[in-house]
Amino acid sequence: MAAKVLTEGGLNVVMLEAGPQVYPEKDYKMLMWPYELPHRGAGVGGRASEDFGEFLAPNGAWDIEGEPYTSAPGANFRWFRSRIVGGRTNHWGRIALRFAPVDFQSKTRDGLGDDWPITYEDLAPYYDKVESYIGVFGTKENVSSAPDGVFLPPPKPRCTEILIKKACDKLNITCIPARLAILTKAHNGRLPCHYCGQCGRGCTTASNFSSSQVLIPPAMATGKLTLITGAMAREIVMSKDGKAEAVSYIDKASKTEKRVYAKAIVVAASACESARLLLNSKSTLFPDGLGNSTGNVGKYLTDSVGSDGWGEIPALEKMPPHNHDGVGGMHYYVPWWKFDRKNDFPRGYHIELWGGRDMPGVGMFDGLCRDEEGYGVQLKRRARQVYGTTVGFSGRGEMIPNPETYCELDPDRVDQWGIPILRFHFKWSEYELRQAKDMQETFKSIIEMMGGTYKTKTRIDGQYPFGILPGGKIIHEVGTARMGADARTSVLNGYCQTHDVKNVFVTDGAPLVTNPDKNPTLTIMALSWRASEYILDEAKKGNI
Amino acid sequence: MSIQGISRRDVLKTLAMSAAGGSVLQVIPLEAAELAHQMVKKQKAAAPAGRYSPKYFTPKQYETLISLCDTIIPKDEKSGGAVEAGAPEFIDLLTSENEEFQGRLGGGLMWLDTYCIDHYGKTYMECAPEQRKEVADLIAYRKNAKATPELHQGVAFFAFLRNMTCDGFYTSKIGIEDLQYIGNVTRSEWPGCPPLPE
Numbered sequence: 030m031a032a033k034v035l036t037e038g039g040l041n042v043v044m045l046e047a048g049p050q051v052y053p054e055k056d057y058k059m060l061m062w063p064y065e066l067p068h069r070g071a072g073v074g075g076r077a078s079e080d081f082g083e084f085l086a087p088n089g090a091w092d093i094e095g096e097p098y099t100s101a102p103g104a105n106f107r108w109f110r111s112r113i114v115g116g117r118t119n120h121w122g123r124i125a126l127r128f129a130p131v132d133f134q135s136k137t138r139d140g141l142g143d144d145w146p147i148t149y150e151d152l153a154p155y156y157d158k159v160e161s162y163i164g165v166f167g168t169k170e171n172v173s174s175a176p177d178g179v180f181l182p183p184p185k186p187r188c189t190e191i192l193i194k195k196a197c198d199k200l201n202i203t204c205i206p207a208r209l210a211i212l213t214k215a216h217n218g219r220l221p222c223h224y225c226g227q228c229g230r231g232c233t234t235a236s237n238f239s240s241s242q243v244l245i246p247p248a249m250a251t252g253k254l255t256l257i258t259g260a261m262a263r264e265i266v267m268s269k270d271g272k273a274e275a276v277s278y279i280d281k282a283s284k285t286e287k288r289v290y291a292k293a294i295v296v297a298a299s300a301c302e303s304a305r306l307l308l309n310s311k312s313t314l315f316p317d318g319l320g321n322s323t324g325n326v327g328k329y330l331t332d333s334v335g336s337d338g339w340g341e342i343p344a345l346e347k348m349p350p351h352n353h354d355g356v357g358g359m360h361y362y363v364p365w366w367k368f369d370r371k372n373d374f375p376r377g378y379h380i381e382l383w384g385g386r387d388m389p390g391v392g393m394f395d396g397l398c399r400d401e402e403g404y405g406v407q408l409k410r411r412a413r414q415v416y417g418t419t420v421g422f423s424g425r426g427e428m429i430p431n432p433e434t435y436c437e438l439d440p441d442r443v444d445q446w447g448i449p450i451l452r453f454h455f456k457w458s459e460y461e462l463r464q465a466k467d468m469q470e471t472f473k474s475i476i477e478m479m480g481g482t483y484k485t486k487t488r489i490d491g492q493y494p495f496g497i498l499p500g501g502k503i504i505h506e507v508g509t510a511r512m513g514a515d516a517r518t519s520v521l522n523g524y525c526q527t528h529d530v531k532n533v534f535v536t537d538g539a540p541l542v543t544n545p546d547k548n549p550t551l552t553i554m555a556l557s558w559r560a561s562e563y564i565l566d567e568a569k570k571g572n573i
Numbered sequence: 574m575s576i577q578g579i580s581r582r583d584v585l586k587t588l589a590m591s592a593a594g595g596s597v598l599q600v601i602p603l604e605a606a607e608l609a610h611q612m613v614k615k616q617k618a619a620a621p622a623g624r625y626s627p628k629y630f631t632p633k634q635y636e637t638l639i640s641l642c643d644t645i646i647p648k649d650e651k652s653g654g655a656v657e658a659g660a661p662e663f664i665d666l667l668t669s670e671n672e673e674f675q676g677r678l679g680g681g682l683m684w685l686d687t688y689c690i691d692h693y694g695k696t697y698m699e700c701a702p703e704q705r706k707e708v709a710d711l712i713a714y715r716k717n718a719k720a721t722p723e724l725h726q727g728v729a730f731f732a733f734l735r736n737m738t739c740d741g742f743y744t745s746k747i748g749i750e751d752l753q754y755i756g757n758v759t760r761s762e763w764p765g766c767p768p769l770p771e
Contacts (some may be wrong), residue, residue: 225757386752410649412739
């Protein structure tokens, strides 16, 4: 985002990317069948199943060879990284939700966490700009927890979603068209969606949003962007006058150290990777790392609360076979709807919907095999009968930052490039567990209202009560260099500028003060656009 | 609503032509499709015609694997079975690349033979069809492991193999058609859900 706004604003930009260039026409597996690959989507040794399967857009993984991270005992934090131009925007779920006004004033609201140094009104014009540029479908609904935006028309609901909505209506649960960064009409020179349902594989027609296809090309077209791939940023180098003057990086191909000098540095490596870079940027001026003079880098880490559930709906057995693909993601969703009452946990969650006659894939019948057991014609008939009758829910909720959840440099280990790695600490509190419990109860009530059987079984004890997923698993980790009005408790100001060094900015998930139940990407882009305009302004004034 | 499943090449060709005007993209979907086709062709050409030679399992083990896959998902009046769908090749490939699978499946097949020798005096493949069915009926259900602890490992092995056989079958053309999945095509518009039956 920053590269586009800065180059279009007339500045020269060098972008360092730790991974390779992406070539959609060759790298994306759009419209391929599982049987066109020898591993059928399971990947070498079946290991791609964990990384969302072999069809996922390239270079996104929980583990990268030679680039480890560690977790403190009991933390089991999982860190998804995308080493490729455009990063995670090649892989993301395209869910594009605005934070609500109340999400910026959390402490004022319930005494927990902190308020942002900016308000919804400060960011709203940038939400408008981002949505108008990238294209987001949705509908105006006037739900106070989920502000409306600039929307393209939404796709009609799938059969599963019609039935879920009917059940939600009876239960007084709000169920509305989803808001996804997928084009239902031609938009800014990009073709509309062709409804193959495979956004996660990457789209060769760029009918969904990814930075690599939608932001980098216009930045390149200015002639002011130099993209250096295979460049692993190691340290931000300080000059004697207290400003940052360069980034040292490892050129992966030659395994040599190189340096690029700049008047300002924008760090957007993903929240934890950016924290790592700041912590590794030690100087006489900042012995504990750049931006870390008050020890806040890496702190306030949160991920979304996640708990999933599914059931079988006999009513769907009667549906004739039909194309259920649609866009790559839900057409309807449940925004947080209990904001007007007292709950036994703070903040809220939204519910993502899935299921139905999806393309068969590896693992699809694990549940059936476990429940039915046996073998033979009977098993085959049962698979035929239940195929397409599954509906599922993913609850995604807000975690409150806690002192036991943060990342820091592992004191002992470096990666293969010689760069100290991160060690994660992670703990869900009672707030999040109660939220996960509420999710499970809601999923069950919807399935039962649909006349179905709820199949997910969760425990109330153990490491993951109520099916709460390990930290990191939702890939919404944010907050590790948060913004704030008070330099003693934050790393950045409201323009994503470090309090310590005024020509260093952080524009990924790290600046987020809260992690509400809205996927962070849209807000990250809006913040980045706003910070970039500020940089242009400061550059004009000669302050940078 | 006029939606037809046109061939993917036709659609991609159309997309490529309309993409040429004013797009910020430098992608050519037609080439993408071409590349994908070539990849598959190459992979197919690399496999020698005729008999598949297993990468991990011994020929004898592989025969047992084929027999078990056929037991788990046989041919029926609607479609072919897991063997025709290529499940054994798929399982062998993944197992050759994964030590855990080697223990669970390679070791599991040896467990099966040992069990059969103990109870029938011969390997699983040498057993009579009724005897094989008797063993399968024992290891296909968790409740039998509860009643007879010596079956524990066999039940775990069979459950693992059942999952993988389903994976192999339902990711094949035969399996996907068996489920009547209709999709993986490009469409000019999204018509929504067909009328719901009462």
